[in-house]
Amino acid sequence: MLIRLTGIKKIYQVGVETIHALDGVDLQVDANEFVAIMGPSGSGKSTLMNILGCLDRPTHGTYELAGEQTSRMGGSALARVRNQRIGFVFQSFELMPRFSAVRNVALPLTYSPDGWSNRRRKALDALARVNLADRAAHRPNQLSGGQKQRVAIARALINQPDILLADEPTGNLDSRTTEDILKLLVQLHREGQTIIIVTHERDVAACAQRVIHMHDGRIHSDQPVEQDPDVGSVVAAKRQRDSQEAV
Amino acid sequence: MSLLRTPFYLARFLLQSILLALGQIWMNKTRSVLTTTGIVIGVAAVTAVIAALTGLRSNILGEFEALGTNKLYIIPYRPDTGRFQHASGRTLRFTPDQFDGLVEHCPSVAGFTLLADAADKVIRGDRSIDGARITGIQPAWHEIENRTVTLGRPFSLLDEQRAAYVCLINPETRDQLRLDRDCNGQSIYIGNRRFLIVGVVEPAVQSALFLNQGEGAEVFVPFRTHWNVWQSRLIAIAASQSPDVSDDARAEVRFFLRQTRELKPDDPDTFRIEVIEQYLRQFDRVAATITMVAGAIVGVSLLVGGVGIMNIMLVSVSERTREIGLRKAVGARPAAILFQFLIEAVTLCSLGGLLGIAGGWALTLLMAVLPGAQLDKAYIPLWAIAVAFGFSALVGVFFGMFPAFKAAGLDPIEALRHE
Numbered sequence: 001m002l003i004r005l006t007g008i009k010k011i012y013q014v015g016v017e018t019i020h021a022l023d024g025v026d027l028q029v030d031a032n033e034f035v036a037i038m039g040p041s042g043s044g045k046s047t048l049m050n051i052l053g054c055l056d057r058p059t060h061g062t063y064e065l066a067g068e069q070t071s072r073m074g075g076s077a078l079a080r081v082r083n084q085r086i087g088f089v090f091q092s093f094e095l096m097p098r099f100s101a102v103r104n105v106a107l108p109l110t111y112s113p114d115g116w117s118n119r120r121r122k123a124l125d126a127l128a129r130v131n132l133a134d135r136a137a138h139r140p141n142q143l144s145g146g147q148k149q150r151v152a153i154a155r156a157l158i159n160q161p162d163i164l165l166a167d168e169p170t171g172n173l174d175s176r177t178t179e180d181i182l183k184l185l186v187q188l189h190r191e192g193q194t195i196i197i198v199t200h201e202r203d204v205a206a207c208a209q210r211v212i213h214m215h216d217g218r219i220h221s222d223q224p225v226e227q228d229p230d231v232g233s234v235v236a237a238k239r240q241r242d243s244q245e246a247v
Numbered sequence: 248m249s250l251l252r253t254p255f256y257l258a259r260f261l262l263q264s265i266l267l268a269l270g271q272i273w274m275n276k277t278r279s280v281l282t283t284t285g286i287v288i289g290v291a292a293v294t295a296v297i298a299a300l301t302g303l304r305s306n307i308l309g310e311f312e313a314l315g316t317n318k319l320y321i322i323p324y325r326p327d328t329g330r331f332q333h334a335s336g337r338t339l340r341f342t343p344d345q346f347d348g349l350v351e352h353c354p355s356v357a358g359f360t361l362l363a364d365a366a367d368k369v370i371r372g373d374r375s376i377d378g379a380r381i382t383g384i385q386p387a388w389h390e391i392e393n394r395t396v397t398l399g400r401p402f403s404l405l406d407e408q409r410a411a412y413v414c415l416i417n418p419e420t421r422d423q424l425r426l427d428r429d430c431n432g433q434s435i436y437i438g439n440r441r442f443l444i445v446g447v448v449e450p451a452v453q454s455a456l457f458l459n460q461g462e463g464a465e466v467f468v469p470f471r472t473h474w475n476v477w478q479s480r481l482i483a484i485a486a487s488q489s490p491d492v493s494d495d496a497r498a499e500v501r502f503f504l505r506q507t508r509e510l511k512p513d514d515p516d517t518f519r520i521e522v523i524e525q526y527l528r529q530f531d532r533v534a535a536t537i538t539m540v541a542g543a544i545v546g547v548s549l550l551v552g553g554v555g556i557m558n559i560m561l562v563s564v565s566e567r568t569r570e571i572g573l574r575k576a577v578g579a580r581p582a583a584i585l586f587q588f589l590i591e592a593v594t595l596c597s598l599g600g601l602l603g604i605a606g607g608w609a610l611t612l613l614m615a616v617l618p619g620a621q622l623d624k625a626y627i628p629l630w631a632i633a634v635a636f637g638f639s640a641l642v643g644v645f646f647g648m649f650p651a652f653k654a655a656g657l658d659p660i661e662a663l664r665h666e
């Protein structure tokens with residue numbers, strides 16, 4: 001079990017009001033799963049992702065990642081987890097505007113213990129994985145939205161994280177670019193990457209193996225994705241192959 | 248292995264942080280320049296003052312080399328080691344008989360006088376001078392100090408042997424006591440003793456550099472008289488035959504005095520023979536005061552500069568909140584963020600320090616060509632550069648600390664949400 005959330009609550013106190021952004025979430029994710037989280041606005045998806053990404057701490061409950069209890073970790077240890085185990089992709093890309101693509105991709109290496117050797121090589125390899133090797137020297141403002149998000153994905157992948165977390169990665173993109181990103185995610189999943197994404201789009205969720213619906217800070221439903229002939233065909237084929245291997 | 252690699256990572260991290268900081272500073276050129284102005288001015292001022300004092304000092308050295316190095320000041324001294332290190336001042340002080348026969352035994356010494364100083368009240372009729380300088384001298388003094396008797400006569404050997412109550416005065420004393428121009432044969436009271444004036448000594452040569460020794464009222468009496476009446480500590484002044492043999496003279500006097508003061512071969516000297524150091528020390532005391540005052544002024548300007556640095560760093564942290572959030576999200580430890588901002592503050596201050604040193608250097612070049620300022624030898628010593636630079640960096644550390652801690656303590660999620 002890669003991820004085990006037990007009784008996770010996140011409570012915000014705004015003035016006199018108490019907001020239960022997460023209200024008792026239990027969730028387990030295995031290695032090499034591709035999970036999509038859906039749900040109405042304000043249902044707690046981002047809050048959950050931030051906790052999964054160790055960017056935020058739950059008010060109650062425990063989060064076990066790859067056998068480690070994150071709730072007992074201090075700031076430095078959490079930083080190490082974020083650096084080594086987690087790749088986070090943001091809806092708004094969050095690239096450093098003055099850095100070239102390759103420098104943006106290399107940013108996490110700055111904070112890795114073995115990040116100094118072959119830094120540029122690794123960053124270029126990561127860019128190649130998202131098919132952007134030819135844009136290495138470009139700055140974010142010289143890239144399209146889809147390219148920016150691919151740079152961000154390359155950055156998330158550079159330390160070979162256990163999980164790739166993406167909070168509405170296609171939220172700022174048009175449908176054609178969305179498809180590019182989806183293809184990339186499916187391909188990464190096929191290569192063995194564990195992925196959890198948050199999305200509002202049914203097409204996007206259809207690429208995943210498993211869809212979780214959230215409502216009012218709780219998990220409303222959690223089921224395997226129904227076959228979708230268009231977008232899901234690639235994934236479906238893969239899932240079949242997986243289950244055959246399992247048998 | 249990891250032990251070996253850690254310093255390497257640190258060095259690279261440091262280098263990258265510095266490059267990043269330089270990039271950041273370059274991006275905000277105007278702001279950075281304005282921020283460091285306080286530090287630039289402070290450092291420029293203090294390096295210029297130090298350069299001026301250094302130049303003045305070497306001028307003085309030069310002046311002495313030209314005209315005064317044949318004078319040897321012989322002064323009692325408590326050594327740091329050996330059996331005299333805890334000896335009392337009374338044990339260590341000179342007695343006149345220790346110098347008997349010095350001139351005969353030291354061929355490089357041309358002249359020699361014992362000298363004792365005291366301050367006392369000098370009275371003539373209804374006029375008096377409080378705290379006039381009363382100096383006991385021997386006949387050779389006039390030659391050594393180059394101050395001859397213009398009216399009347401110097402002391403005779405007889406005056407010395409008898410410890411006679413005779414005196415020489417300088418024109419200042421004469422004027423203050425309203426004595427006649429030629430006042431030989433008149434008498435004055437020093438304390439309650441009556442002294443006969445036998446002559447007037449010419450005033451000391453005015454030096455451009457020193458508060459003059461011969462300023463104020465001076466009365467000279469035979470050394471033995473002084474010894475009997477005031478019993479103050481005595482020193483000796485010897486003049487070598489020429490500045491060239493000054494080192495020989497010093498060695499001879501030392502050898503002679505070690506014998507008369509009955510020092511064993513392994514005892515350290517219980518006296519010092521100084522050529523010009525005494526004056527230099529006097530100058531150094533003044534210089535230290537000036538440096539301290541300048542230092543205080545610079546301290547204030549560094550403080551003001553430091554507050555400016557802190558302010559700009561706080562602005563920088565607030566502007567780059569999202570960047571900090573991102574860096575934390577990809578795994579920057581709080582310490583790494585702290586370090587990055589601290590390095591930036593230190594880099595900023597160090598650049599200010601460098602600019603200040605450059606400014607001080609320019610001022611130094613300027614004062615060197617200033618006519619009549621005696622500063623042609625002014626230069627900034629290396630230690631001053633190091634100290635100025637070090638202090639600027641320290642200001643960076645001190646005032647960068649708070650903004651850096653603020654950055655390091657930011658919550659990643661809140662930082663990323665920042666607009």
Ligand SMILES: Nc1ncnc2c1ncn2[C@@H]1O[C@H](COP(=O)(O)OP(=O)(O)OP(=O)(O)O)[C@@H](O)[C@H]1O
Pocket residue numbers: 012013014019020021039040041042043044045046047048
């Ligand atoms: N820092 C905060 N302080 C107070 N309330 C918060 C804070 N962050 C989130 N919330 C609240 O928690 C709830 C869940 O927010 P969250 O961002 O997780 O929703 P979401 O499912 O991601 O919504 P969306 O689809 O619009 O992104 C919301 O009601 C929100 O107002």
Ligand SMILES: [Mg+2]
Pocket residue numbers: 045046047167
């Ligand atoms: Mg959200």
